[in-house]
Amino acid sequence: MTLNELIARRKRDLNSKIREYNDLVEELDAARAGESPDAAVVDALRERKAALGEATRSMQEDVEKLERELDADEKVAARQAEVTDVPEAREVAARAPVTVTSEKRTYNAHEDPKGLQFALDVARQFQFNDPASSERLARHMKEERVERGDKLVSRAVGTSAFSGLTVPQYLVDEFAPAAKASRPFADACRPHALPAKGMTLSIGKVTTSTSVDNQASENANVSETDIDDSLIPVPVQTAAGSQTISRQAIERGEGIEDTTIDDLVRGYATNLDSKLLNQVTTGLSAVAAAIAYTDGTPTATELYPKLLAGPAAVEALLLDQGVGDTIAVMHSRRWYWLQSQLTSTWPLFGQPGVAAQLGGVNYAERYGAGFRGVLPSGTPVIVDNNIGTAFGAGTNEDEIYFGGQSEFHLWEDPAAPMLIRAEQPKAKSLGVDLVVYGYFAYLFTRRVHAQKVAGTGLVTPVF
Structure with missing residues (x-):
């Protein structure tokens, strides 16, 4: 024992x-x-x-x-793990995943904090089939399989056998604060692990529910309605981006900027978050029901009822399926504009944790660090600058979204959120593209409920 x-x-x-x-x-x-x-x-x-x-x-x-x-x-x-040297790693037998603690990783935060060596090896291996680079990359992937083998092996190949290299986890962690600041709404969604295979997910939805009614008389048949459901198909999408590295940097080992990996991680995160909000037909802006706020001279006092109309509509649509986790998502310009407003009148009802003379609370959190505060109804606020600011006839309006956090479903790969490899050498410009890509899926309409405040009252604010 x-x-x-x-x-x-x-x-x-x-x-x-x-x-x-x-x-x-x-x-x-x-x-x-x-x-x-x-x-x-x-x-x-x-x-x-x-x-x-x-x-x-x-x-x-x-x-x-x-x-x-x-x-x-x-x-x-x-x-002991920090100071003990061990012989050269032996072939790892098939067993449950373990964590390598007694030997330094090929790419580690101490020796390659910005991922320069990793990016250089990827490019050199592709361009010149460099033996040393190939050996280091092969050792890195072997280490990944030892630590995350049960999840990684099937994830490193796409639907067309497009193999790639897993970005070292410490680099993802290193740039996580900056990257996550680019995906505030995505981080607030309900997370799910993306299945290892398939380009379409299916999630069940009850379309005809059971019925309950009073019995008409003794021994009379009671109410009965056959329950029925349907499957909602959710497409798995591929997000990808690239960064070009010069041949001079590949051959001479100089010129790869410290931000190479950082830029790729940020770009991947920003694209994912933006698609969740703005993608045509499926993004939050497209599926949310509009609550019109039309006002030529908008003020926070006039917007105030709409900030309660959104959560009220969400709660009415979710009924007993709601778990009290309604959130608001707005642009930073709208969040700060609300804080800039002054008033001499106050709500008829007080709210828990909110002083009687206030219409909300600011938690003073930095961008991308979770909930920024609460609205008058107690609804927590996510501030996200991927929200569009060119809506409306004047192309100068933003929107405020409301919905149940547990009904914002997001599937992401749990083991390898992004893969990287060199592709399509640019011979004439002496460059090589590092391509980063990953798979995700999302669904906001399993239960149609999301709301958005939109209209001329949300034009570019004046401070």
Whole structure:
């Protein structure tokens, strides 16, 4: 039995003892509650309670001692992993994935923090079939399979056997804050793992529900309606981009900008988020029902009712399928404009966590760091600058969206969000394209409910 398993067993025993103690407390309270409690029974219960309490404390101390021992073991193991050299890695037998801790990764944050060597190896291997670059890339992919093999092997090939290289995870993590700042709405969507195969997903939707009604009379047939459902097809989309690297940089190892990988990651994230919001027919702007706000001289006070009309409509459409997770998504210019407005009147109803003289709260979070604040209804706000600002006849309007967070479905590849390889050498310009791509799918209409405030009242704000 491992130390972890021993701790788990002791915790289960402790929880059982605590439940026994709580039951005894209730029994003792009941014995005392009568008009003339039996003193002998009460004393006996008190003695049992004291003994159980002592046993519980002893078991708690034992668990804490074991946890301290486990913590010490883990710290020693971590220190050992940092300083211990091992022989050249042997062929890894087929087994459950493990994490390589005793040997440095081929590409690591300490020696290649910006991904320059990785990008250079990709280009050199493609352009010149450079043996050293090929060996490093092969070793990198072998390390990826060791650490994430169960997910990675089937992900590294597209529907046309278009193989690629997994971007090292530390580079994705390195640029994650910047990249995620480009996909605030995508990060707020309900995440799902994209299946390993197929270019179309199917999600079920009940189209005819059961019925319930009062029975007309005794022995009469009760209401019955056959439930029926349908499958909604969701296409898997491919997002891709490229970065051209000069031949001089490939041959002489100079000139690859520090931002090569950064630019690719940012671009991928921004495109994904923008498609979720703006894609024709399926994006949030296309599927949301419009709540018109027409105003030649807009003010936050006049916009205020619309900020409540959106969540109200969402709740009315989701009915019992709503889980109270309605969110608002707006452009940063609209969020700051709302904060810039002053008023001498206040809502008729107060809101939890919002002072009576305020119409909302700003959390003072940076862009892309989650919810920025709450609206008067308590609806949390996502600020996203991928929202269009050229809507309307004057091409100067933005929109405010509302919807249930759990009904914004987004499927992404859990193991390799993006793959990279060199493609189509530009011979005349002495350049090689690094192509980055990935697969995703999304659906906002499983239950049609999304709303948007739109109209002339949301023209370019004046501060």
